[in-house]
Amino acid sequence: MNRRSFLVKSSVAVSAGLLSRSLLRAQTPSAAPAASAGPAPYTTTFTPLRRNVGLFTGRGGTIGWLSNNGALAAVDTQFPDAAQRFLDEFPGRGGRSFDLLINSHHHGDHVGGNPVFRPVTKSIVAHANVPDLMKAAGARANPPQTNFVLPDITFADAWRAELGDEVVSAKYYGAAHTKGDIVITFERANVVHMGDLLFNRVYPVMDRPGGATTKGWISVMEKTVADHDADTIYIAGHSKANDPQFTVRCTRADLLVFRDYLSAMLAHVEKEIQAGKTKEEIVVLQNLSGFSDFHVERGSRLPGNLGNTYDELTAPKA
Numbered sequence: 001m002n003r004r005s006f007l008v009k010s011s012v013a014v015s016a017g018l019l020s021r022s023l024l025r026a027q028t029p030s031a032a033p034a035a036s037a038g039p040a041p042y043t044t045t046f047t048p049l050r051r052n053v054g055l056f057t058g059r060g061g062t063i064g065w066l067s068n069n070g071a072l073a074a075v076d077t078q079f080p081d082a083a084q085r086f087l088d089e090f091p092g093r094g095g096r097s098f099d100l101l102i103n104s105h106h107h108g109d110h111v112g113g114n115p116v117f118r119p120v121t122k123s124i125v126a127h128a129n130v131p132d133l134m135k136a137a138g139a140r141a142n143p144p145q146t147n148f149v150l151p152d153i154t155f156a157d158a159w160r161a162e163l164g165d166e167v168v169s170a171k172y173y174g175a176a177h178t179k180g181d182i183v184i185t186f187e188r189a190n191v192v193h194m195g196d197l198l199f200n201r202v203y204p205v206m207d208r209p210g211g212a213t214t215k216g217w218i219s220v221m222e223k224t225v226a227d228h229d230a231d232t233i234y235i236a237g238h239s240k241a242n243d244p245q246f247t248v249r250c251t252r253a254d255l256l257v258f259r260d261y262l263s264a265m266l267a268h269v270e271k272e273i274q275a276g277k278t279k280e281e282i283v284v285l286q287n288l289s290g291f292s293d294f295h296v297e298r299g300s301r302l303p304g305n306l307g308n309t310y311d312e313l314t315a316p317k318a
């Protein structure tokens with residue numbers, strides 16, 4: 001037994017059970033957490049979407065995957081524990097390594113599992129701003145974090161590769177959720193991984209220290225829609241919790257709802273500023289009128305969205 005299989009032996013029984021089941025809906029309860037440490041139990045799900053491309057939900061931002069005769073690839077890695085479960089439970093993976101891992105952006109719930117992937121992954125691709133964003137976020141953390149694995153291939157505008165009989169491309173349309181988010185397209189499957197550029201019916205995280213911009217985000221959504229078609233399946237980084245109606249599997253209509261939320265939120269802040277309201281007065285709003293699907297009882301991120309947008313609109317022009 002090698003070191004890795006020793007480390008993961010607690011989930012071997014779970015994996016073996018999974019492999020014998022249908023690829024269509026592979027759901028397992030989490031192994032019991034170790035005493036006092038580790039996350040609460042969570043369910044993992046592998047969902048095929050189209051032409052050997054699918055999504056995985058566990059703990060953290062949605063992972064996208066490609067598994068065909070010539071290649072194995074993933075988009076994002078969630079957290080270390082979820083990354084390990086993804087690798088262990090991947091239906092039909094056997095001992096195959098990943099030809100490619102793409103990081104949609106630098107946030108910990110999307111790249112936290114990179115160290116787990118690294119030994120079984122040939123290349124890690126991300127936008128050119130991601131390495132510095134990862135280092136800066138690590139330095140800001142308390143305590144400071146240095147335990148991350150950086151991409152080894154970066155690009156500024158566009159990147160493309162063949163993976164077996166699939167072609168994957170990635171594009172940077174500008175700053176949005178951060179200044180390092182890319183849109184990843186599995187071209188033949190017509191499946192697009194949006195990372196955190198898309199939150200489905202949930203107020204998004206806006207990382208202003210990481211370069212977030214509301215105006216930029218709206219523009220990125222519009223460019224994304226223009227570059228794809230009505231049949232494109234979009235994978236969102238996150239969706240409304242515990243709502244089977246709105247999941248991370250999305251359509252163009254879902255993208256446009258999110259674009260409309262950003263536009264309405266921006267217009268609301270502009271109107272409030274014109275009315276002479278202070279930032280403190282603007283950020284008390286818990287839910288935005290017209291977007292009832294986004295509403296939450298508590299823990300709303302809308303005040304943060306409003307505050308970031310206020311800061312963006314009132315920042316001195318560079």
Ligand SMILES: [Zn+2]
Binds near residue numbers: 105205
């Ligand atoms: Zn994020």
